[in-house]
Amino acid sequence: MxxxxxxxxxxxxxxxxxxxxxxxxxxxxxxxxxxxxxxxxxxxxxxxxxxxxxxxxxxxxxxxxxxxxxxxxxxxxxxxxxxxxxxxxxxxxxxxxxxxxxxxxxxxxxxxxxxxxxxxxxxxxxxxxxxxxxxxxxxxxxxxxxxxxxxxxxxxxxxxxxxxxxxxxGRSVVSVALDLADEVSDSDWAHRTALVFGTGAYAGATMAALRDRGCTEIYVYSRSNRAETFTEKRGGSPVPLDQLHPAMEKADVIIGCSGGSTPLHPNEIPAGKRVILDLALTRDFDPAVADMPEIDLITLESVRLAAPEETAExxxxxxxxxxxxxxxxAQKEKARNVDAAIVALRAHTMSVLETELQKVRGQFGCGAAAEQVEFAMRRMVKSLLHTPTVRARELAQEGRTADYIAALDALYGIDVQQPQVSEQKRNAS
The missing domain is CATH 3.30.460.30 (Glutamyl-tRNA reductase, N-terminal domain)
Structure with a gap:
């Protein structure tokens, strides 16, 4: 793997x-x-x-x-x-x-x-x-x-x-973007109207950040018509598809979190003073919006440049x-691989042992002599496996599990299967 x-x-x-x-x-x-x-x-x-x-x-x-x-x-x-x-x-x-x-x-x-x-x-x-x-x-x-x-x-x-x-x-892309909006806005968040584009996890985080700053008038617009369902769970007011322009006229801050396939052009943005935060992976607003009078456009690139540095410590x-x-x-993954090799070696050896024990039982029956021979053979195999097992652990520590597996293949023809998580455990994860 x-x-x-x-x-x-x-x-x-x-x-x-x-x-x-x-x-x-x-x-x-x-x-x-x-x-x-x-x-x-x-x-x-x-x-x-x-x-x-x-x-x-x-x-x-x-x-x-x-x-x-x-x-x-x-x-x-x-x-x-x-x-x-x-x-x-x-x-x-x-x-x-x-x-x-x-x-x-x-x-x-x-x-x-x-x-x-x-x-x-x-x-x-x-x-x-x-x-x-x-x-x-x-x-x-x-x-x-x-x-x-x-x-x-x-x-x-x-x-x-x-x-x-x-x-x-609590710094994040959203929080830094909202800080930048503060720098170019006159009022505080309690007196601002925000319009959020999008209904995904990113929009949800934005809604939470706006409420934390005291913004109570929040509208949500969704091109996919999911705003009503979103606001029922997250709060805010949904904007009908045909009411986007009036909602933008009302907003002091517009935050793009949807990544719509068609960015809004300047001629689709109402005139007037407002801040637009374009935080979507694919733009919600055409870059030319930045050239509009009284519009302050803040992009992800702006956020990246303004992001504060954490302490070196x-x-x-x-x-x-x-x-x-x-x-x-990494060490545990190597141990998983070498464990599979050890299991394969033990299975091979015990298979050989069982074949020989069948011969002993056929020759001596089930009497005391057969039991003594079986006991001695099992002790011998256990002793023989001790050194290869210890050596497997040592090689795993050195990052040489592949060498061990290759040796098993060369000496015994053992095909070591890689360990896999069971389907039941995988689903439980």
């Missing part, structure tokens, strides 16, 4: 490209399943697109073999995204970084802990990581190994939250926690 991740984020790719890449992964998990890929998880946020993929590899595979296999699958993924997005294959291929196995786990733990976010330490990403694996499970694309990886990532994020001051100020402590967690996870 090999797990690798392809990462395109705000740290290396502009946000518009991230949005276009995200548009290109619709249907990708199903395509990968048709290509006989074991499992996949898509993590898509306003600042990043990450694809986690599990593929079967022989236990004794070399790093070169794995790298070649990952590259081959990655090329298929890049080709799919290029065909389903507006980007060229060369742009897609150069937008992603690749992390394999231990490095993939370390990266996920770092991301889940908020250390790679535009607002370092923000807590929204932890929920997004949980939703990504939950969605993959519900759709049948998550393997037991991917579930275990994401569960440990979420656990590591909780450790960071509990043991450091990282994120204690908190970041360093968080990275120490992540490093320890990823090292522990």
């Amino acid at each position: 090999t797990i690798f991740t392809l990462v395109a984020s705000h740290q290396s790719v502009d946000l518009e490209t991230v949005a276009q890449l995200s548009n290109g992964v619709i249907g990708l998990p199903e395509y990968l399943r048709e290509e006989n890929i074991d499992g996949s998880v898509v993590l898509s946020t306003c600042n990043r697109l990450e694809l986690y993929v599990e593929v079967t590899t022989p236990p004794s595979s070399t790093e070169q073999f794995i790298a070649t296999q990952v590259a081959t699958i990655s090329e298929k993924i890049f080709d799919y995204i290029a065909r389903t997005s507006s980007l060229s294959l060369s742009v897609v291929a150069t937008s992603f970084e690749t992390f394999i196995d231990d490095r993939a786990a370390h990266h996920l733990f770092t991301v889940a802990s908020g250390l790679e976010s535009a607002v370092v330490g923000e807590r929204e990403i932890t929920g997004q990581v949980r939703r990504a694996i939950s969605t993959a499970q519900d759709d049948g694309y998550a393997t037991g190994n991917l579930v275990r990886l994401f569960d440990r990532g979420a656990h590591t994020a909780r450790q960071v939250g509990q043991q450091t001051a990282l994120g204690s100020r 908190s970041v360093e402590t968080a990275r120490t926690i992540v490093n320890a967690a990823s090292a522990d996870f």
Whole structure:
């Protein structure tokens, strides 16, 4: 088993490209399943697109073999995204970084802990990581190994939250954007009218942030006509599809969280003084809106540049926690693999033993002599297995499990099957 991740984020790719890449992964998990890929998880946020993929590899595979296999699958993924997005294959291929196995786990733990976010330490990403694996499970694309990886990532994020001051100020993309709105607005939130585009989790977080700041007059607009259902659960007032323009005229602050396929153009925006926060992964508003008189447009790029820095001490402590967690996870994964090898060796040896014992019973019957021979043979086999078992643990500690598995194949022809989480346990996760 090999797990690798392809990462395109705000740290290396502009946000518009991230949005276009995200548009290109619709249907990708199903395509990968048709290509006989074991499992996949898509993590898509306003600042990043990450694809986690599990593929079967022989236990004794070399790093070169794995790298070649990952590259081959990655090329298929890049080709799919290029065909389903507006980007060229060369742009897609150069937008992603690749992390394999231990490095993939370390990266996920770092991301889940908020250390790679535009607002370092923000807590929204932890929920997004949980939703990504939950969605993959519900759709049948998550393997037991991917579930275990994401569960440990979420656990590591909780450790960071509990043991450091990282994120204690509640900073997030939404909170920084609302702070920027404060800088260009005259009134306070208690006297502002807000209009939110969208009904997803991001819009829900925005609604909560607005209420925390004292905003009571909040309207919600949904192109998919889900505003009424959304506001029944979250509060606020739904805007009918034919009442968008009057709602925008009334609003002091308009917040885009939906990522509609058609951004609103300046001629669709009412004249007058107002702040527009475009926080959607794909724009809700055309960039030309920024040129309108009395309109202040705040984008994700504005938020990224304005995001406050966390203390170096908190970041360093968080990275120490992540490093320890990823090292522990890697060690346990190696132990899982070597456990499978030990089980295979024991099963092979006990099979040989049972064959020989059948001969003894056939020759001596079931008397005392046969029992003594059986007792002696079992003690001998137990002693013979002791050193290979201890050596397996030692090699696992050294990261040489593959050498051990290859030796079993070469010496005994033993085919070590990779450990898998049972379906019952996988569903329980």
